[in-house]
Amino acid sequence: MSTLIPTTNRNGNKISDSNFNLLPNLTSWFDEILDHRFSTDFMSNFNTGISSPAVNIMNSENKYTIEMAVPGLKKSDFNIDIDNNVLSISAATETEHEEESEQYTRREFGYSSFKRTFTIPKTVDLEKIKAEYNEGILNIHLPKMEKDKTKSIKKIDVS
Structure with a gap:
């Protein structure tokens, strides 16, 4: 019976099995290269797909306003709907550019999309x-119901 892993070193001393655990396996070696050799900025932007647009949500006396930064889109690109008190905002765009000359043909295309959802408070009309x-900013105005706009103040006399 032959042994694939040597059990003695060059000096003839027996090597224990625990010493083999010190050698990195291929998976941990590769993970270490990715984690330590590349900056975190590179890895955070590598193959992550489309990101969600930035959103501000403001609460005023009369309404809530959702402000979303989505430059480069057209009004017709948006799909906004409400289902079961959940507001969904999505958009999808496709671009295609083709250029031909005597020496080459170049065709580029792209697709981008996003979807954001928000639970609407029951106080919204x-x-x-x-x-x-x-100008690249989508504003969605969610007016509050009349009864929630006016806060009734009741004065209580001390007797």
């Missing part, structure tokens, strides 16, 4: 929600 898109 669903029938009056409006959206507008201007």
Whole structure:
């Protein structure tokens, strides 16, 4: 019976099995290269796909406003709907560019999309929600119901 792993070193001393655990396996070696050899900036942007657009949510006395930075889109690219008190905002775009000359033909295409969802508070008047898109900013206005706008103040006399 032959042994594939040597059991003695050059000096003839027996090598224990625990010494073999000190050698890195291929998986841990590769992970170490990715984790330590490349900067975290490189790895955070590598093959991560489309990111979600930045969102600000403001709460005023009369309404909530969702402000979303989505430059480069058209109004027709957006799909905004409400289902079961969940507001969904999504967009998808496709681009295609083809250039031909005597020496080459070049065709480039791309596809990008995102979807963001938000739970709408029960105090929002669903029938009056409006959206507008201007200079790369999508604003969605969610008016509060009339009864929630006015806060009734009750004065209590001390007797």
